[in-house]
Amino acid sequence: MSRLLSEKSRISLVLILACLLLSAGPIFAGKGPKLKFREESKDFGKVKQGEVLTHVFVFKNEGDETLVIKRVKTSCGCTAALLSKKEIAPGAEGEIK
Numbered sequence: 100m101s102r103l104l105s106e107k108s109r110i111s112l113v114l115i116l117a118c119l120l121l122s123a124g125p126i127f128a129g130k131g132p133k134l135k136f137r138e139e140s141k142d143f144g145k146v147k148q149g150e151v152l153t154h155v156f157v158f159k160n161e162g163d164e165t166l167v168i169k170r171v172k173t174s175c176g177c178t179a180a181l182l183s184k185k186e187i188a189p190g191a192e193g194e195i196k
Contacts, residue, residue: 132166132187135159156195160187171195 141154160166166187171180183194 131162131164132160132189133162134166135161153196157192158187158195159192160189163189165189166193168193 136156136158138156141156143152143154146152168182168185168187171182173180181196183196187193
């Protein structure tokens with residue numbers, strides 16, 4: 100009988116922990132800034148040598164706190180990235196050119 104009670108207790112404990120974990124998800128999900136880009140890449144197709152190309156990547160802070168961008172880094176020395184502003188309020192947009 101004590102073994103049966105022990106198994107019921109374990110099952111109850113697992114169910115309680117699962118409920119706590121599932122209910123805590125939404126609490127942590129909305130905290131802080133959340134960066135969302137309209138598009139994450141741009142394919143320019145075939146480009147002639149020496150041709151100068153530009154593109155503007157628009158992003159939005161979909162979080163509930165101000166997004167602070169400390170630096171923007173490119174993957175190649177042949178590109179440059181200009182940031183429209185370093186602090187993006189919740190719901191506001193910014194650009195990287």
